Amino acid sequence: xxxxxxxxxxxxxxxxxxxxxxxxxxxxxxxxxxxxxxxxxxxxxxxxxxxxxxxxxxxxxxxxxxxxxxxxxxxxxxxxxxxxxxxxxxxxxxxxxxxxxxxxxxxxxxxxxxxxxxxxxxxxxxxxxxxxxxxxxxxxxxxxxxxxxxxxxxxxxxxxxxxxxxxx
Numbered sequence: 468x469x470x471x472x473x474x475x476x477x478x479x480x481x482x483x484x485x486x487x488x489x490x491x492x493x494x495x496x497x498x499x500x501x502x503x504x505x506x507x508x509x510x511x512x513x514x515x516x517x518x519x520x521x522x523x524x525x526x527x528x529x530x531x532x533x534x535x536x537x538x539x540x541x542x543x544x545x546x547x548x549x550x551x552x553x554x555x556x557x558x559x560x561x562x563x564x565x566x567x568x569x570x571x572x573x574x575x576x577x578x579x580x581x582x583x584x585x586x587x588x589x590x591x592x593x594x595x596x597x598x599x600x601x602x603x604x605x606x607x608x609x610x611x612x613x614x615x616x617x618x619x620x621x622x623x624x625x626x627x628x629x630x631x632x633x634x635x
Contacts, residue, residue: 476599479592480557486588487561490581491569498575505574516571524564531556544604546611552620555593559618562589586618593617 498504508516527549534548535557549556562585570578594617600608615621 476595479596483558483589483592484561487565487581487585490585490588491566491578494577494581495569495573495575498573498577501577504577506571506576508571508574513571513574517568520564520568520571524560524568527560527564528557531560544600544607544611552615554612554615554617555589555596558589558593562586562618589618 531549534550535545538545538547538550553559562582566578566581566585570576597608
């Protein structure tokens with residue numbers, strides 16, 4: 468089966484980052500105009516939570532990219548590491564950790580409202596990429612990812628994870 472590699476949607480990640488940044492910025496610009504929008508947490512908890520989200524985000528992105536690079540070099544579908552739990556771990560890390568980090572850094576619950584439109588956006592972008600991956604890998608793609616969540620691990624899919632899924 469011949470796949471046009473030029474047809475790969477290369478602008479998915481930059482487009483998602485751009486729209487996410489605009490959404491986060493728009494919500495941060497109105498945070499002071501809404502009542503009860505600022506959480507009352509100590510600066511120590513704030514710093515700790517921001518550090519936790521940043522650290523987890525960096526580890527998640529590094530692990531995802533390293534796993535993806537190894538699979539790509541071998542010419543195979545990435546099915547190990549974070550890809551054993553979720554179909555799009557890079558998108559999920561940006562969505563969940565990016566929003567959480569900004570919410571606590573700027574002490575604004577309003578930023579969490581971004582999860583609704585951004586979940587829809589990243590889901591749409593992930594679906595677009597899945598069409599390409601299905602063309603490239605055929606039935607192997609859906610055989611492996613049928614029980615995996617798109618941006619969040621599904622409980623049904625967690626039963627299908629084996630210990631060797633985390634080698635790589």
